[in-house]
Amino acid sequence: MKEIVYIHKDRFERRPPVISAVMILADLGYNVTLIDEGVSDNWKEILLQKGVACHEIIPSGKRDIVSKFMIYYLFKKKCSEILIGMGNPVIWVEGHPALFSLGSLINKYRHILQIQELHDTSKLFMKATRKVINSASLVFMPEYNRSVLYQVWFGMKKRAVVLPNKPYFIPSKDELSRLKIKYASLVEEIGEKKVFLYQGYLDEDRDISSVISAIKRMGDEYRVVLVGKDLAGMMEKYKRIDEKIVYIEYLPAPDYLLFTSMAFIGIMTYTPTHLNNVFCAPNKIFEYSAFGLPMIGNDIPGLKALEYEKAGEVADFGDEEGIFKSIKKLVDDYDTYSMHSRAFFERTDNKLTIKNALDKSNLFEEYK
Secondary structure, eight states, X not given: OOEEEEEESSOGGGOHHXXXXXXXXXXXXXXXXXXXXXXXXXXXXXXXXXXXXXXXXXXXXXXXXXHHHHHHHHHHHHHHHHHHTTOSOEEEEESHHHHHHHGGGGGGXXXXXXXXXXXXXXXXXXXXXXXXXXXXXXEEEXXXXXXXXXXXXXXXXXXXXXXXXXXXXXXXXXXXXXXHHHTHHHHHHHTTOXXXXXXXXXXXXXXXXXXXXXXXXXXXXXXXXXXXXXXXXXXXXXXXXXXXXXXXXXXXXXXXXXXXXXXXXXXXXXOOSSHHHHTOOOHHHHHHHHTTOOEEEESSGGGTHHHHTTSEEEEOTTOHHXXXXXXXXXXXXXXXHHHHHHHHHHHOOXXXXXXXXXXXXXXXXXXX
């Protein structure tokens, strides 16, 4: 049996790319063991049905610096104990927190790295990466430019495989119908309006004030809906621009996709404060495109794909007039943008990407 131990230092349900990779590996017939910091009951049931074994290393203690390092140390210690009992499995390490925690332990095993963020501003994470990245049999990253940057920074002989942040689960029509009943009051509040949807954190680093102002100019036929935690009191500012905004603070995955399915156009923004934002790899692109939503984003390299794919437009989010013109383009040629958006989603096949990468590796030579 081809065994992979998937190690992720966070709760399973919080990371859609983790969910996707684990589920795809199970679908491909690998014997998957998951090590992480907790799994919700409903996900435990799904993983059980997929044959995925789970080891939960629940962190405890305070959140001061010393306690945090102790949590990292204990995570490594318990991972080591689990791995010793399994012989010589292939380990798949996701994310810099797990990579930093495990350290040199990674090099004792055949390993795959799934690196989601650049972490270009973290000396600790970058130092930890340097120690293990060139001994990895495979490296996956979610965005092309990030893969190139890592190849340059770490002198990688082989560039990372691009594995986009496409979600594994998209609710069916029946599931969406049940969710409409569950969230009937919010559905009623939105009514028949054409929704401009923003999903994600609300903070000063992702200010969409000018976008809200431009949408308000479109008339009462349209409505702005924001789904996500407000980290900086942004709703007070946004309400002063448009008091009719519908705000939904938090919904668990995949429930929030109900409102994605009801939307008209999707909004994305990442302020270019560091390279990780500039070369963003948002889940939202695929959540929006799953329902054929045209998209509008700010003008950064990571969102230029919207224009390349003809699935949306990018604009200077400091220029309300430019935003308004981009929105008008989306509305006036809506069906074309929507068609290209859905086609972009359909063309992205992460299962095939993982299968091909693993088949070409020599990780499981004894099973070929």
